[in-house]
Amino acid sequence: MLVEKNVPLQSSNTFGIMAKALTLVRVGSEADIAAVLQDASLAAQPKFVLGGGSNIVLTGDVKALVLKVEIMGKRLLRETDKAWIIEAGAGENWHELVSWTLQMGYPGLENLALIPGTVGASPVQNIGAYGVELQDRFESLDAVDLTTGQPFTLNAAQCAFGYRDSVFKHASQAGEAAGAQALGLAHRTLITRVRFSLPKQWKPVLGYADIEKKMLQSNVDKPSALQIYEWICEVRKVKLPDPQVVGNAGSFFKNPTVSPEQCADIIQREPKIVHYHLADGSVKLAAGWLIDACGWKGKSIGNAGVYEKQALVLVNRGGTSNPVTGGEVMTLAKAIQTSVYERFGIRLEPEPVVV
Numbered sequence: 345m346l347v348e349k350n351v352p353l354q355s356s357n358t359f360g361i362m363a364k365a366l367t368l369v370r371v372g373s374e375a376d377i378a379a380v381l382q383d384a385s386l387a388a389q390p391k392f393v394l395g396g397g398s399n400i401v402l403t404g405d406v407k408a409l410v411l412k413v414e415i416m417g418k419r420l421l422r423e424t425d426k427a428w429i430i431e432a433g434a435g436e437n438w439h440e441l442v443s444w445t446l447q448m449g450y451p452g453l454e455n456l457a458l459i460p461g462t463v464g465a466s467p468v469q470n471i472g473a474y475g476v477e478l479q480d481r482f483e484s485l486d487a488v489d490l491t492t493g494q495p496f497t498l499n500a501a502q503c504a505f506g507y508r509d510s511v512f513k514h515a516s517q518a519g520e521a522a523g524a525q526a527l528g529l530a531h532r533t534l535i536t537r538v539r540f541s542l543p544k545q546w547k548p549v550l551g552y553a554d555i556e557k558k559m560l561q562s563n564v565d566k567p568s569a570l571q572i573y574e575w576i577c578e579v580r581k582v583k584l585p586d587p588q589v590v591g592n593a594g595s596f597f598k599n600p601t602v603s604p605e606q607c608a609d610i611i612q613r614e615p616k617i618v619h620y621h622l623a624d625g626s627v628k629l630a631a632g633w634l635i636d637a638c639g640w641k642g643k644s645i646g647n648a649g650v651y652e653k654q655a656l657v658l659v660n661r662g663g664t665s666n667p668v669t670g671g672e673v674m675t676l677a678k679a680i681q682t683s684v685y686e687r688f689g690i691r692l693e694p695e696p697v698v699v
């Protein structure tokens with residue numbers, strides 16, 4: 345095990361924020377985790393698990409021991425009558441996994457193409473796009489409890505998936521009954537491998553405005569999985585900045601949910617508000633629209649900016665030479681939250697983890 349000191353993290357977070365890990369260990373296997381936990385001084389330190397760094401805002405040097413997950417490998421684990429079960433190491437790049445499954449003839453992940461980040465991070469925030477969420481294709485995952493060194497496996501119910509949410513985003517509460525759902529797993533879990541169940545009876549997930557537009561334009565009414573994959577890549581490239589070119593962490597806020605009564609009240613004042621009725625009776629509002637309506641699109645505070653083509657995305661306007669700071673990102677985020685609250689009475693909740 346190599347213990348590295350003062351490791352620059354600028355290229356390990358997609359915002360491109362400049363910060364250091366005071367201590368960093370690369371985790372290529374379960375044995376590396378065991379080695380960390382057997383070292384008394386490392387074991388005693390708080391730990392921060394770093395995947396692709398695509399959903400974090402670094403507000404300073406990271407003092408916790410950074411465990412950089414580099415567990416690789418992807419394979420067809422088994423096949424049932426109904427599904428292919430694919431297993432991938434937590435350190436694999438998400439988009440490369442999606443591309444590989446399609447090349448191998450296992451469709452099902454195409455709507456999740458081009459999402460930045462790693463396989464291990466995908467269940468943490470239950471990534472989702474164009475009508476598919478990770479939980480729709482999830483089978484189980486392996487992880488290690490960083491407080492005890494114990495490996496464990498969780499199924500979908502135990503991961504307690506929600507909209508951009510899971511048991512891995514919640515801290516544990518003392519005194520609760522055992523069971524992953526009751527015990528939040530934030531700050532104490534390292535996900536090592538994730539398994540996906542891809543049904544052999546593949547059904548395209550269409551019905552999303554951007555995809556319907558592609559179908560009309562190209563006159564294709566029964567697209568293949570590969571066709572959908574290509575459309576999703578095209579749509580994302582137009583709407584969302586490539587973090588290799590313009591630093592960002594994807595959507596910065598979650599789309600808020602309100603009651604039908606609240607929604608009716610807002611519609612009276614703001615008839616054009618973009619909203620979607622959910623199965624449980626609540627109404628989801630487009631945070632991008634709310635931010636756009638407050639006039640934020642294209643605006644900046646310091647080197648933190650609101651992306652010109654999608655107001656839900658905050659970007660690094662200083663590039664790699666004079667990058668945005670985590671403080672600037674959070675100042676801009678707070679200013680946006682305040683103006684959306686003042687105009688609509690809605691509190692926007694940030695999506696990325698602030699470190």
Ligand code: EPU
Nearest residue numbers: 473474475594595597598599618630632633636654655656
């Ligand atoms: N809109 C505006 N102005 C804007 C941005 C959006 O008016 O500046 C309107 C759009 O016209 C549209 C609506 O808001 O009517 C929704 O926009 P869009 O379809 O682009 O999707 P979104 O709600 O902004 C969500 C996810 C994305 C995901 C897309 C596609 C969240 C927080 N974001 O964005 O996920 O790719 O849907 O499914 O749920 C991410 O999580 O990082 C992410 C990029």
